[in-house]
Amino acid sequence: xxxxxxxxxxxxxxxxxxxxxxxxxxxxxxxxxxxxxxxxxxxxxxxxxxxxxxxxxxxxxxxxxxxxxxxxxxxxxxxxxxxxxxxxxxxxxxxxxxxxxxxxxxxxxxxxxxxxxxxxxxxxxxxxxxxxxxxxxxxxxxxxxxxxxxxxxxxxxxxxxxxxxxxxxxxxxxxxxxxxxxxxxxxxxxxxxxxxxxxxxxxxxxxxxxxxxxxxxxxxxxxxxxxxxxxxxxxxxxxxxxxxxxxxxxxxxxxxxxxxxxxxxxxxxxxxxxxxxxxxxxxxxxxxxxxxxxxxxxxxxxxxxxxxxxxxxxxxxxxxxxxxxxxxxxxxxxxxxxxxxxxxxxx
Amino acid sequence: xxxxxxxxxxxxxxxxxxxxxxxxxxxxxxxxxxxxxxxxxxxxxxxxxxxxxxxxxxxxxxxxxxxxxxxxxxxxxxxxxxxxxxxxxxxxxxxxxxxxxxxxxxxxxxxxxxxxxxxxxxxxxxxxxxxxxxxxxxxxxxxxxxxxxxxxxxxxxxxxxxxxxxxxxxxxxxxxxxxxxxxxxxxxxxxxxxxxxxxxxxxxxxxxxxxxxxxxxxxxxxxxxxxxxxxxxxxxxxxxxxxxxxxxxxxxxxxxxxxxxxxxxxxxxxxxxxxxxxxxxxxxxxxxxxxxxxxxxxxxxxxxxxxxxxxxxxxxxxxxxxxxxxxxxxxxxxxxxxxxxxxxxxx
DNA sequence: CTGAAAGCGCTTACAG
DNA sequence: CTGAAAGCGCTTACAG
Numbered sequence: 177x178x179x180x181x182x183x184x185x186x187x188x189x190x191x192x193x194x195x196x197x198x199x200x201x202x203x204x205x206x207x208x209x210x211x212x213x214x215x216x217x218x219x220x221x222x223x224x225x226x227x228x229x230x231x232x233x234x235x236x237x238x239x240x241x242x243x244x245x246x247x248x249x250x251x252x253x254x255x256x257x258x259x260x261x262x263x264x265x266x267x268x269x270x271x272x273x274x275x276x277x278x279x280x281x282x283x284x285x286x287x288x289x290x291x292x293x294x295x296x297x298x299x300x301x302x303x304x305x306x307x308x309x310x311x312x313x314x315x316x317x318x319x320x321x322x323x324x325x326x327x328x329x330x331x332x333x334x335x336x337x338x339x340x341x342x343x344x345x346x347x348x349x350x351x352x353x354x355x356x357x358x359x360x361x362x363x364x365x366x367x368x369x370x371x372x373x374x375x376x377x378x379x380x381x382x383x384x385x386x387x388x389x390x391x392x393x394x395x396x397x398x399x400x401x402x403x404x405x406x407x408x409x410x411x412x413x414x415x416x417x418x419x420x421x422x423x424x425x426x427x428x429x430x431x432x433x434x435x436x437x438x439x440x441x442x443x444x445x446x447x448x449x450x451x452x453x454x455x456x457x458x459x460x461x462x463x464x465x466x467x468x469x470x471x472x473x474x475x476x477x478x479x480x481x482x483x484x485x486x487x488x489x490x491x492x493x494x495x496x497x498x499x500x501x502x503x504x505x506x507x508x509x510x511x512x513x514x515x516x517x518x519x520x521x522x523x
Numbered sequence: 524x525x526x527x528x529x530x531x532x533x534x535x536x537x538x539x540x541x542x543x544x545x546x547x548x549x550x551x552x553x554x555x556x557x558x559x560x561x562x563x564x565x566x567x568x569x570x571x572x573x574x575x576x577x578x579x580x581x582x583x584x585x586x587x588x589x590x591x592x593x594x595x596x597x598x599x600x601x602x603x604x605x606x607x608x609x610x611x612x613x614x615x616x617x618x619x620x621x622x623x624x625x626x627x628x629x630x631x632x633x634x635x636x637x638x639x640x641x642x643x644x645x646x647x648x649x650x651x652x653x654x655x656x657x658x659x660x661x662x663x664x665x666x667x668x669x670x671x672x673x674x675x676x677x678x679x680x681x682x683x684x685x686x687x688x689x690x691x692x693x694x695x696x697x698x699x700x701x702x703x704x705x706x707x708x709x710x711x712x713x714x715x716x717x718x719x720x721x722x723x724x725x726x727x728x729x730x731x732x733x734x735x736x737x738x739x740x741x742x743x744x745x746x747x748x749x750x751x752x753x754x755x756x757x758x759x760x761x762x763x764x765x766x767x768x769x770x771x772x773x774x775x776x777x778x779x780x781x782x783x784x785x786x787x788x789x790x791x792x793x794x795x796x797x798x799x800x801x802x803x804x805x806x807x808x809x810x811x812x813x814x815x816x817x818x819x820x821x822x823x824x825x826x827x828x829x830x831x832x833x834x835x836x837x838x839x840x841x842x843x844x845x846x847x848x849x850x851x852x853x854x855x856x857x858x859x860x861x862x863x864x865x866x867x868x869x870x
Numbered sequence: 871c872t873g874a875a876a877g878c879g880c881t882t883a884c885a886g
Numbered sequence: 887c888t889g890a891a892a893g894c895g896c897t898t899a900c901a902g
Binding site: 185188189199203231232233235236237238240 | 894895896897898
Binding site for chain 2: 878879880881882
C-alpha cells in the first residue's frame with residue numbers, strides 16, 4: 177500500500193484495467209451513478225479497494241468546478257495570541273466543522289488578525305465554494321475586508337456581523353437578555369445594571385441591552401447601563417466597568433454582563449473588592465463559555481445551542497451558493513443557572 | 524468583479540491576452556519565476572489585477588502534484604460534544620493553523636470522534652501533503668486508525684501520541700513535572716501527591732509522574748500517586764481522585780495534577796469539602812488552559828509554548844514529507860504561578 | 871448499460 | 887527571455 181502513495185500514482189485507468197471495464201465506467205461506478213449495473217459496480221469497487229484507489233480530488237474539482245469545501249475564517253484581534261482567541265469562537269468553529277462534515281463538505285480553516293495579511297480569495301482560487309466568517313468585531317479592518325469580498329460576488333456568511341445588511345446568524349440575543357433579566361428579577365434583585373457597549377460594532381451587545389431594558393421596563397424598573405472601554409482586553413473591560421460602577425456611586429445588586437469573557441473580569445474585580453456573589457450582587461453573563469463553570473463563583477450564563485449554530489451557518493451558506501433564500505437567523509439560547517446568581521425567591 | 528466569480532471564469536489565457544504575452548509567461552510571471560523580465564512581470568501582474576485573476580489551485584495542484592495543504596485532525600471522545608473538546612487542543616489547533624500559514628500552507632481541519640466515520644485519506648485524495656493528529660488519547664479506535672494510515676505510507680505527525688514509535692511532539696513533561704514539584708517543595712509543602720494515570724494510553728501522564736517522582740526522591744520525599752478513573756469525564760476524574768485520596772486516609776498538603784482539566788475538578792471537590800487552597804492544600808496543574816485563570820482559586824499550571832508547539836508540528840511534518848529527519852520532539856513549558864499554590868517560603 | 875473522446879486550467883520540459 | 891505543446895486525472899456529453 178505504501179507504493180500507492182510513494183511511487184506510481186494509481187489512477188482510474190489502473191482500476192479500469194483490473195476490473196476489465198473502461199475508465200469512464202470506473203468514474204461512474206465510484207461516483208454512485210445509478211446507470212451502472214450492480215455486477216459492474218461490485219467489480220469496480222473491489223478493484224479500487226485492492227489497489228487502494230481514491231479519486232484525485234484536484235482532477236475531479238478541476239473538471240466539475242465544485243470543491244465540496246467550505247472555508248472558515250476566525251478573526252482575532254491584531255495583538256492577540258492564537259491561544260487567547262475567545263473560546264466561544266473555538267466552540268463555534270468545532271460546531272461548524274462538524275456540521276460541514278455532516279453535509280459532506282470539507283473545511284479549510286484560517287485565523288486572521290493582521291490587516292496586511294488578510295486572505296480570503298478562496299472562491300477565485302477554487303479552494304472553496306464559500307466562506308463563513310466568525311470572530312471578534314474588534315478587528316474592523318478584517319470585517320471591512322470580508323465585507324468587500326462579499327460585494328465582489330463571493331458567497332459569505334457571518335456570525336454576529338457588525339453589518340446588519342450581510343447574511344448573518346446570531347444568538348437570539350433579545351430573548352436571551354429577557355431570560356437573564358427575568359431570572360435576576362425573580363431572584364429578588366432590583367437594582368440591576370447592564371454592562372454593555374453601544375458605540376462598538378458589536379451589534380449583539382446592543383441587542384442584549386435592548387432585551388434587558390425592555391424586561392426591566394415591564395417590571396417598572398429603571399434600566400441602567402455601564403459602557404465598556406473597547407480598547408481594553410475583555411477581562412479588563414469587566415474589571416474597569418465594576419470600578420466605574422462603584423465610583424459612580426449608584427447602588428446596584430445585580431449585573432447583567434453582555435459577554436462571559438467580560439463577566440469573568442467582573443467576578444474577579446468583585447471578589448477582590450470583597451463584594452460577595454451572589455449574596456450582595458448577582459451576576460449573569462452571556463455566551464456559555466466553559467471557563468464560566470470554573471469561575472469564582474461559577475457563572476450563570478446564556479448558552480447558545482452550538483450545534484444549531486454550526487448547522488445554521490453551514491446551511492445558510494450552502495443555500496446562498498445554491499441561490500436559495502434562508503430566513504433563519506437566530507440561534508436559540510438557554511439559561512444555565514450557576515452559583516453567581518440566586519435561584520427564584522423562596523427556593 | 525462579480526462577473527469574475529459568477530459568469531465566465533477568468534483564466535491565465537485572458538490575462539495573457541490583456542498583457543500581450545503567452546499563457547506560459549503569465550504562469551511564470553505570477554509564480555515569481557526569476558527568468559521573467561521585470562517589465563513583462565509588471566505588465567502581467569497589472570493585467571491580473573485588472574481582471575481580478577487568481578490561479579485555479581485545482582489545476583495547479585493537479586499539474587504539480589503538490590497541494591500546499593496540511594490536514595489537521597482533532598480526535599475527541601465519541602460521546603463528546605464539539606463544544607466540550609479540551610480547550611488545550613483548540614489552542615494547539617490555532618497555533619498549528621498559524622504556523623502552517625506562516626509556512627505558506629493551507630489547513631483543512633476535521634473533528635473526528637465516531638469510529639465508523641473516521642476519515643483520513645487526505646494524501647490519496649490529493650487533498651493534503653500530510654496530516655497532523657491531535658486530541659484525546661481516550662479514543663483508541665481513532666488512534667489505531669491513524670497509526671495504520673501512517674504505516675500505509677502517509678505522512679503523519681502527532682501531538683502526544685500513545686505510541687512511542689510514531690513521529691510525535693510532546694510538552695517537555697519531565698522538566699515541567701520537575702518544575703511543578705520543585706515549586707511546591709520550595710513553598711514548604713511536603714506531603715505532595717500526584718494525580719496521574721499509568722494504565723492509560725496517555726504517555727504524557729507517565730512522563731509527568733516520572734519527573735515528579737524523581738524530584739521528590741532528590742528531596743528525600745516519598746512520591747505517592749492517585750490513579751484516575753479513565754472512564755469518567757476529566758472533571759469528574761479530579762473529583763473522584765480527591766475523594767479516593769481522602770478516603771485512603773493518607774495525609775497530603777499538596778497535589779500535582781497531571782492535567783488542568785482534571786485539576787479543575789480537584790479544585791471544585793476541595794472547595795466543596797471546605798478544604799482551603801492554597802493554605803491547607805496546594806494545587807498545581809499541567810497544560811495552561813485558560814479556564815485555570817478563573818478557577819477557585821486561579822490555578823498554578825505549566826504552560827507549553829503554544830506557538831512553538833504549532834511551529835514544531837508543522838516543521839516536523841514538512842521535513843517528513845521532504846524525507847529529512849527532525850530530532851526536535853519537546854516543546855518548552857513554563858511555570859505559571861497563580862493562587863492555588865503558595866509562593867516560595869518566606870515570600 | 872458501456873466506451874471513446876473532449877476538456878477543465880494550470881506547470882514545465884523543450885525549442886528558439 | 888518567451889512561446890507552443892504536452893499532460894496532470896478526472897467527469898460528462900455523445901454515440902452506440
